[in-house]
Amino acid sequence: xxxxxxxxxxxxxxxxxxxxxxxxxxxxxxxxxxxxxxxxxxxxxxxxxxxxxxxxxxxxxxxxxxxxxxxxxxxxxxxxxxxxxxxxxxxxxxxxxxxxxxxxxxxxxxxxxxxxxxxxxxxxxxxxxxxxxxxxxxxxxxxxxxxxxxxxxxxxxxxxxxxxxxxxxxxxxxxxxxxxxxxxxxxxxxxxxxxxxxxxxxxxxxxxxxxxxxxxxxxxxxxxxxxxxxxxxxxxxxxxxxxxxxxxxxxxxxxxxxxxxxxxxxxxxxxxxxxxxxxxxxxxxxxxxxxxxxxxxxxxxxxxxxxxxxxxx
Amino acid sequence: xxxxxxxxxxxxxxxxxxxxxxxxxxxxxxxxxxxxxxxxxxxxxxxxxxxxxxxxxxxxxxxxxxxxxxxxxxxxxxxxxxxxxxxxxxxxxxxxx
Amino acid sequence: xxxxxxxxxxxxxxxxxxxxxxxxxxxxxxxxxxxxxxxxxxxxxxxxxxxxxxxxxxxxxxxxxxxxxxxxxxxxxxxxxxxxxx
Amino acid sequence: xxxxxxxxxxxxxxxxxxxxxxxxxxxxxxxxxxxxxxxxxxxxxxxxxxxxxxxxxxxxxxxxxxxxxxxxxxxxxxxxxxxxxxxxxxxxxxxx
Numbered sequence: 001x002x003x004x005x006x007x008x009x010x011x012x013x014x015x016x017x018x019x020x021x022x023x024x025x026x027x028x029x030x031x032x033x034x035x036x037x038x039x040x041x042x043x044x045x046x047x048x049x050x051x052x053x054x055x056x057x058x059x060x061x062x063x064x065x066x067x068x069x070x071x072x073x074x075x076x077x078x079x080x081x082x083x084x085x086x087x088x089x090x091x092x093x094x095x096x097x098x099x100x101x102x103x104x105x106x107x108x109x110x111x112x113x114x115x116x117x118x119x120x121x122x123x124x125x126x127x128x129x130x131x132x133x134x135x136x137x138x139x140x141x142x143x144x145x146x147x148x149x150x151x152x153x154x155x156x157x158x159x160x161x162x163x164x165x166x167x168x169x170x171x172x173x174x175x176x177x178x179x180x181x182x183x184x185x186x187x188x189x190x191x192x193x194x195x196x197x198x199x200x201x202x203x204x205x206x207x208x209x210x211x212x213x214x215x216x217x218x219x220x221x222x223x224x225x226x227x228x229x230x231x232x233x234x235x236x237x238x239x240x241x242x243x244x245x246x247x248x249x250x251x252x253x254x255x256x257x258x259x260x261x262x263x264x265x266x267x268x269x270x271x272x273x274x275x276x277x278x279x280x281x282x283x284x285x286x287x288x289x290x291x292x293x294x295x296x297x298x299x300x301x302x303x304x305x306x307x308x309x310x311x312x313x
Numbered sequence: 314x315x316x317x318x319x320x321x322x323x324x325x326x327x328x329x330x331x332x333x334x335x336x337x338x339x340x341x342x343x344x345x346x347x348x349x350x351x352x353x354x355x356x357x358x359x360x361x362x363x364x365x366x367x368x369x370x371x372x373x374x375x376x377x378x379x380x381x382x383x384x385x386x387x388x389x390x391x392x393x394x395x396x397x398x399x400x401x402x403x404x405x406x407x408x409x410x
Numbered sequence: 411x412x413x414x415x416x417x418x419x420x421x422x423x424x425x426x427x428x429x430x431x432x433x434x435x436x437x438x439x440x441x442x443x444x445x446x447x448x449x450x451x452x453x454x455x456x457x458x459x460x461x462x463x464x465x466x467x468x469x470x471x472x473x474x475x476x477x478x479x480x481x482x483x484x485x486x487x488x489x490x491x492x493x494x495x496x
Numbered sequence: 497x498x499x500x501x502x503x504x505x506x507x508x509x510x511x512x513x514x515x516x517x518x519x520x521x522x523x524x525x526x527x528x529x530x531x532x533x534x535x536x537x538x539x540x541x542x543x544x545x546x547x548x549x550x551x552x553x554x555x556x557x558x559x560x561x562x563x564x565x566x567x568x569x570x571x572x573x574x575x576x577x578x579x580x581x582x583x584x585x586x587x588x589x590x591x592x
Contacts, residue, residue: 005416008423009502024513030442035433041453047539051464051554052547063566065482069483074577096519111505117547117549121555160574168581201471209471224482225485228486229485334448335425351444354448362458371467375467386454389480397440403492
């Protein structure tokens with residue numbers, strides 16, 4: 001008798017691998033994106049099964065939801081391009097297939113030899129939890145024990161939005177259509193609800209799965225809905241606010257580190273009495289930054305002074 | 314015990330509706346029929362599942378979150394169903410002209 | 411109880427995989443997106459059940475985010491499809 | 497057989513499939529997706545490394561690393577997609 005949950009895992013694993021193949025082989029580009037979204041959903045389920053709800057949250061919100069929206073807009077922009085079928089020589093395909101099969105075999109062999117469930121760093125984290133200022137281990141790792149990583153990650157987001165604004169400078173975008181009364185009613189109902197959920201995720205991150213990245217991604221979804229429904233239209237005059245939003249997280253994060261370092265400690269060695277306050281401050285500001293940056297990444301092009309897009313109305 | 318059985322039955326019926334929705338999606342002839350099959354199925358299926366899981370829930374907080382999930386999925390799937398139907402109709406009109 | 415719920419989970423997963431045929435076959439983008447919506451809702455149901463099976467109430471938050479982001483992706487699709495229609 | 501073993505092998509398979517796609521595919525959009533598959537596959541391995549048979553709690557450090565990875569990946573994807581859009585526009589303009 002096979003345990004049903006294990007059978008579920010095996011099916012899920014097979015489905016994920018099959019979806020990965022389907023994403024790369026399906027002819028229709030729209031189907032490719034939908035399959036990728038489904039692939040992300042299934043991976044998030046797999047991570048839930050591996051008792052990693054934080055990662056599942058991040059994957060569902062950022063890796064699948066927002067990435068899916070980004071892919072859909074990009075496909076919309078480049079839809080005119082007939083996918084020029086430049087055939088790859090068969091020899092190249094076979095050689096690469098062999099190479100990848102070899103890599104798969106090697107990795108699988110190494111993986112099967114590696115003992116699972118090694119102690120790892122879990123005991124070290126558990127020992128220091130009391131001093132971290134929060135009650136959830138993943139949040140403690142992200143914002144206290146390995147805060148440098150997280151700071152760099154926020155910087156990467158900042159770099160990405162700078163790059164996107166540079167690349168898209170001077171491009172034209174067709175205006176979004178009006179979605180009608182029902183959508184307006186929906187957004188009046190849904191947007192506040194989503195704001196509450198995002199803030200809840202940020203707040204609950206101190207004790208349970210959730211936190212700045214997941215909360216920020218959910219708040220970014222509000223931005224997406226506003227942009228899509230034309231309830232908010234980016235204006236050139238709003239650029240300073242947007243820039244302030246992009247920089248806020250990095251600035252506060254680095255500022256706190258410098259302040260702590262100024263007190264004769266290591267940069268992220270928060271004083272125990274204020275650890276919780278400092279972490280919450282950083283998380284709050286980083287959440288705002290992430291939300292603004294992700295929404296701006298979705299919108300792409302910087303709002304520029306000369307609106308050339310009006311002629312297509 | 315009785316409550317557990319009731320919850321299990323509700324969840325099982327919910328799953329049945331999901332299966333029915335998938336079959337509708339595969340077998341119905343055109344987009345609007347498929348839309349119809351799907352919105353009914355996922356609305357009912359998820360509603361029953363939510364009810365069943367809520368019966369098994371341990372704390373009031375969990376029940377609140379389950380109700381919130383049900384409410385959100387119900388509104389968003391209704392609105393999205395409407396938007397997709399509108400899009401399909403407009404596309405058909407544009408094609409007919 | 412756990413066994414019965416696990417079997418229901420398997421049924422839901424198989425039903426999702428069956429729906430994938432519609433995504434692959436199309437032909438309308440709207441249908442592909444519809445199928446994706448069904449997957450989103452079914453995954454929410456699976457997460458609800460998993461929250462009982464694995465005794466992790468935190469999964470309810472994950473389900474909430476799933477539901478939310480599925481809606482956002484769908485709205486995004488409809489907007490872009492409508493743009494294309496003009 | 498354990499969940500960790502199953503999903504570990506899944507992760508390696510996804511990584512290899514993504515790598516193959518990134519090497520062979522011509523279309524830029526598909527190549528980006530292939531690289532994203534690679535990143536998800538790598539994430540699988542890290543999460544499996546953190547996994548402990550329940551009821552033991554998993555190791556939080558790899559989880560934090562994967563979350564960081566997901567955010568970095570969406571930044572990279574956004575830039576790649578912006579480049580694809582720009583490239584497409586330039587190609588269209590030279591065709592006219």
